[in-house]
Every structure is written in structure tokens, then in C-alpha cells.
Amino acid sequence: AQSVTQLGSHVSVSEGALVLLRCNYSSSVPPYLFWYVQYPNQGLQLLLKYTTGATLVKGINGFEAEFKKSETSFHLTKPSAHMSDAAEYFCAVSVYTGGFKTIFGAGTRLFVKA
């Protein structure tokens, strides 16, 4: 079975500071990992994904994440936070086993202070 744990339901950073959102996963088969962002009253938008190959993945809006199999982690980072980054972020794991299911974490709300 697959599961996702996001450490910290709320993270607050100052504008220009490093953003680090933590995600750990559990999967019995090689996982595909995702980060999504959700703005108020909107659907989810894909930030980045890891499927195979390079473990450091770059996404939109300056975000990146590194897949660390030994740590079962897929933390999301951004060197310098902008006010527009304030949103809810979801880590997710997907496995294709004849059917397709994506399991989401509970989310981390990012606050950016001026």
C-alpha cells in the first residue's frame, strides 16, 4: 500500500527566504512522485514530478525536489520565496498496478511574510 506524510501542516517563511516543504512516502513498488499547488477556490496545478531518471527534478515557478530512495523522501524547495508562493502544497504518490491510483498527503499551507 502507498502512503504520503507531509511534515508540518503550516510553514511560514519571509519573502526571499528558502522554502522547504517536507514529504515522506511509503510504497511497495517504485513510486512516481508529484508536488501540486492549490490556490484558494481552484483545482490543483502540477508543480513537478519524478518518474524515472535524474533524482533532482525542476518544476515551474523556481521549485525543485529531490527523490531520495534511501530516505523515502521527496522534499520540495525554492531558494527564494515570493509573496505569490503563498498557497497549499500537496505531495502525492502514484503507482500503476493495472489500475491507477494517486494518494495525496494532507497538505502544507505556505505563508510568506513581507
Add this chain to the structure above:
Amino acid sequence: GAGVSQSPRYKVAKRGQDVALRCDPISGHVSLFWYQQALGQGPEFLTYFQNEAQLDKSGLPSDRFFAERPEGSVSTLKIQRTQQEDSAVYLCASSLRARAYEQYFGPGTRLTVT
């Protein structure tokens, strides 16, 4: 091009009423997913279609929930005899191919059961 659309965007139902939520996926997308997102939580998988075939309905919480996609495009999620615990945002997502991991989300339908 047009993204995933959902209607209605907001629905208020009295306890015991039946509701129908519509999802229009991106044209040509093979896979379609329904998720339920309770307040302050991550989306939870409900069901998955590949074309008109419902391949996984393991996430449907009870037999009051029913989904269909009869012609392999538009999908409807029906909830019979709504209960207060059904109040949530219902998200639809589609992806281009059966094994395409990138999902495109609609804005969701916010269901409130009074």
C-alpha cells in the same frame, strides 16, 4: 486549449437529496479520476475510468456514490440520499493516456449538505 471543467461550481443540498456532479475532461483524454477533498485535507481518491470502463472504484465511500462515463468523455458523479459528511469539494482530473501520470485538475464542485 480548454482545461477540465466541472459543474456546478457550488451546490447546496438538503440532507437526503440526490445530487449529480458533472466533469468535462480535456478532449481526447483517456483517463478520468474523481477525488473528494474534505476541508483542510488532501484529495482522496474515489474512482478511475479508462475511456468508458470504470477500472477502480475502491475509494467510493458507500453505495450511495455512483460514477459513470458512458461515452468515454463526460463523467457524472452521483450521490444519493446526501448526508452531512458528504460535504466536501469534489475534484475531477483527466490525463492523456492510461499510463500518463500527469493529471489535469478541474476547479472542483463544492458540495454543502445542510
